[in-house]
């Protein structure tokens with residue numbers, strides 16, 4: 001029996017139950033198994049000692065107080081989408097925030113409960129005629145997304161999700177409920193904008209600055225099988241010259257038989273986008289004007305309850321030859337690299353102005369391989385080969401967290417690492433929130 005298991009076995013759960021009642025779910029309680037399952041089902045075997053369904057900041061305070069006294073692993077959980085399921089600690093306490101999911105929009109401010117998933121965020125903000133740049137996939141949590149940065153289809157025009165953070169209410173491991181903003185706990189505020197979920201404390205509520213919802217045009221170019229390398233080369237050149245209004249991504253599939261899709265969003269009308277599309281090699285295309293909310297719903301997709309996969313990332317600071325990527329991917333199956341364009345407003349923030357260090361990247365590369373019909377070890381071997389074969393140096397995005405990322409602290413945080421560690425030591429000196437890739 002490991003130390004954590006031993007600690008959890010001797011834990012006085014009755015004490016926490018007195019504070020939370022039946023909102024504390026233990027393995028023998030009804031609903032434990034359904035509540036437990038993470039989005040990446042490679043980790044479906046993981047069994048936390050308890051799941052606390054929090055409804056107010058005081059519940060979160062009770063959980064952190066309890067975990068630090070009982071010396072058991074503890075992690076916040078919002079949207080459950082951590083690639084490595086770091087929100088589901090084996091034999092630990094899951095601080096589940098799903099019920100803290102209210103969104104209130106007033107003028108150009110949106111107050112969002114930490115457990116809110118992206119689709120309800122868009123529905124509420126869009127209904128008020130406002131916009132927030134946040135991620136795709138309806139069930140990703142605003143918490144994990146914003147704390148790691150937040151790459152979006154509007155990122156080149158409006159920046160990262162975290163660039164819009166005005167303040168956060170956060171319970172730190174000493175049990176205090178604090179407000180982090182430019183005027184209050186400024187170091188913590190700095191760290192929460194890109195320092196990654198699971199560090200420093202547990203956020204209970206965010207306030208974001210919003211912008212008036214723009215009119216958008218959504219497009220897709222489809223290049224035939226065999227043209228992937230050329231399409232990727234052309235896409236990189238094209239985006240290097242693009243105006244802020246244009247965001248796009250290039251999906252490079254494994255194998256040699258799939259088409260290559262270049263999709264994207266233009267902030268403005270179709271007539272202004274068409275001359276830009278004409279600069280790309282000719283391809284069948286679709287172009288459609290959409291409102292902000294409609295576009296967010298379109299990108300939110302319908303991804304279902306999750307699946308088995310291994311994923312990682314690199315941040316590209318230079319052109320990556322399409323031929324190199326084709327060589328890496330042609331022998332592989334059940335995987336893809338999603339290249340997302342950076343630049344624009346996102347790049348005009350200094351790399352040390354917030355904790356997010358990758359401001360000078362030209363694109364992020366999100367790499368994933370399914371593990372439906374292969375072992376996790378096989379999927380990870382292929383993943384590592386492709387990740388390291390891209391030749392993009394020791395870089396990565398903390399939100400595409402990879403449990404086997406070489407030298408992960410430098411990869412995720414670059415030159416912001418030392419300052420982030422200082423903030424972590426200050427707010428969590430006893431490492432109550434420790435996890436394998438915690439600061």
Ligand SMILES: Cc1cc2nc3c(=O)[nH]c(=O)nc-3n(C[C@H](O)[C@H](O)[C@H](O)COP(=O)(O)OP(=O)(O)OC[C@H]3O[C@@H](n4cnc5c(N)ncnc54)[C@H](O)[C@@H]3O)c2cc1C
Nearest residue numbers: 078079080081082087135136137141143144151197198203
């Ligand atoms: C299908 C899919 C689509 C995605 N799309 C995008 C995208 O478009 N853009 C993008 O940037 N990223 C995207 N991501 C990555 C996503 O941002 C990260 O996986 C993120 O960590 C998920 O946050 P969560 O709240 O859903 O996950 P969780 O698993 O609940 O949490 C993730 C981490 O944050 C911690 N955490 C959770 N809540 C809190 C809190 N309230 N306070 C402090 N720490 C907390 C957890 O302990 C864990 O370490 C996507 C991921 C998936 C699986």
